[in-house]
Amino acid sequence: MSGRVELVELSDEQREVVATVRDFVEREVIPVADELEHADEFPEKIVEGMKELGLFGLTVPEEYGGAGLDLLTYALAGVELSRGWMSLSGILNTHFMAVYLLKKYGTDEQKQKWLPQMATGELRAALSMSEPGAGSDVQSIQCRAVRDSDEYVVTGTKMWVTNGLRAGLVVLLCKTDPEADPPYRGMSLLFVEKEPGANKFEGITIPPNIEKMGYHGVETTELVFEGHHVPAGNLLGSEGDGFRQVMDGIEVGRVNVSARAVGLATRAFEEAIRYAQERQAFGKPIAQHQMIQEKLADMGTKLEAARLMLLNAAMKKSAGERSDLEAGMAKYFTTEACHQIVTDALRVHGGYGYSAEYTVERLYRDAPFLLIGEGTSEIQKIVIARQLLERYKLQ
Ligand SMILES: Cc1cc2nc3c(=O)[nH]c(=O)nc-3n(C[C@H](O)[C@H](O)[C@H](O)COP(=O)(O)OP(=O)(O)OC[C@H]3O[C@@H](n4cnc5c(N)ncnc54)[C@H](O)[C@@H]3O)c2cc1C
Numbered sequence: 001m002s003g004r005v006e007l008v009e010l011s012d013e014q015r016e017v018v019a020t021v022r023d024f025v026e027r028e029v030i031p032v033a034d035e036l037e038h039a040d041e042f043p044e045k046i047v048e049g050m051k052e053l054g055l056f057g058l059t060v061p062e063e064y065g066g067a068g069l070d071l072l073t074y075a076l077a078g079v080e081l082s083r084g085w086m087s088l089s090g091i092l093n094t095h096f097m098a099v100y101l102l103k104k105y106g107t108d109e110q111k112q113k114w115l116p117q118m119a120t121g122e123l124r125a126a127l128s129m130s131e132p133g134a135g136s137d138v139q140s141i142q143c144r145a146v147r148d149s150d151e152y153v154v155t156g157t158k159m160w161v162t163n164g165l166r167a168g169l170v171v172l173l174c175k176t177d178p179e180a181d182p183p184y185r186g187m188s189l190l191f192v193e194k195e196p197g198a199n200k201f202e203g204i205t206i207p208p209n210i211e212k213m214g215y216h217g218v219e220t221t222e223l224v225f226e227g228h229h230v231p232a233g234n235l236l237g238s239e240g241d242g243f244r245q246v247m248d249g250i251e252v253g254r255v256n257v258s259a260r261a262v263g264l265a266t267r268a269f270e271e272a273i274r275y276a277q278e279r280q281a282f283g284k285p286i287a288q289h290q291m292i293q294e295k296l297a298d299m300g301t302k303l304e305a306a307r308l309m310l311l312n313a314a315m316k317k318s319a320g321e322r323s324d325l326e327a328g329m330a331k332y333f334t335t336e337a338c339h340q341i342v343t344d345a346l347r348v349h350g351g352y353g354y355s356a357e358y359t360v361e362r363l364y365r366d367a368p369f370l371l372i373g374e375g376t377s378e379i380q381k382i383v384i385a386r387q388l389l390e391r392y393k394l395q
Pocket of ligand 1: 094127128129130133134135136138160161162163212215223250296372373374375376377378379382
């Protein structure tokens with residue numbers, strides 16, 4: 001859609017990033033995404049291209065070899081990538097959250113150690129909070145890190161680790177004090193270094209990838225820690241800081257998921273509006289039937305609202321402000337809107353929407369993940385209501 005009123009005037013640099021990523025997606029991603037997704041194949045060549053474009057270092061400070069750009073630019077790039085294939089944005093997201101946490105809470109030594117390699121994409125990062133028995137209820141995780149002189153010994157099973165196999169660095173949420181009351185005071189973040197691609201590495205086992213409905217191409221794994229040793233210098237901040245740090249990081253993760261939702265919904269809308277003008281029924285293009293027009297109007301309106309909410313949340317967080325309300329609202333609204341838009345796009349395609357030959361089938365399988373990752377819609381509503389009640393508290 002062009003000619004829209006923007007919430008923000010983008011800088012020349014931001015426009016250039018968006019145009020470059022859009023061009024890359026048109027040339028390198030769209031022609032192959034359906035095939036790679038159906039084969040559940042890791043997009044090696046595309047990721048090499050993303051490295052060359054500097055996407056892994058987009059938000060890494062220039063002094064560490066990155067582009068030093070802000071969250072808004074990252075979100076706009078995420079929209080473009082997801083318009084091509086949502087999994088590409090998933091490959092970047094946990095990496096980006098690790099960069100964010102390192103920039104904000106890391107020591108100079110930690111930054112120097114990891115950020116230059118992360119800027120090039122040579123070192124890629126995963127972020128691991130969830131466990132088989134604890135997802136939304138983050139404070140009930142069981143993974144334990146016990147201090148032993150200048151090391152931590154880690155034991156426990158993590159679940160749903162996106163990029164879990166190929167990452168060389170895992171930002172691990174664990175308990176350093178399981179007796180702490182409230183529990184979040186006993187939680188810490190450790191940077192775990194491992195060999196990318198290895199199923200076994202010094203007390204870490206990675207079982208075969210979890211099979212998923214969609215979100216193919218990027219792996220999601222379990223990580224089993226059995227007495228893995230981590231240098232004490234890999235602790236982020238102090239013991240007990242982990243929950244607060246990860247909740248801060250998850251706000252940027254929520255902006256990323258909103259960006260994915262806007263990108264995915266944009267593509268679904270584009271596919272539907274084109275198909276509606278091509279497909280004939282009852283002697284005219286289906287776009288001429290009012291009930292199809294009603295769907296297109298609904299989709300276009302929700303998409304525009306979703307885009308504005310994404311920009312609002314990204315700008316607020318970029319400005320360094322607390323944004324759990326805006327990020328929560330954006331995550332909730334954009335992902336639910338995306339799910340509805342993709343469902344309508346499938347309906348517009350009729351039976352062909354159910355065929356693997358049409359892109360909309362892939363979008364339809366990708367969209368539900370967005371309702372879950374980085375906190376479910378139910379959890380977003382809890383966060384939103386809590387903030388609203390705080391803001392409008394009766395005196
Ligand atoms: C493909 C994929 C990739 C993922 N990647 C990662 C990753 O890289 N790193 C990572 O750490 N995690 C990752 N996750 C995990 C994801 O963050 C969790 O699945 C999510 O937080 C939900 O947790 P859960 O699956 O344990 O569901 P549960 O927490 O068991 O929730 C089940 C249902 O109960 C609802 N519910 C729970 N508590 C409440 C409540 N208080 N009030 C109302 N309803 C509630 C939920 O909304 C949901 O509908 C990934 C998940 C998937 C599917």
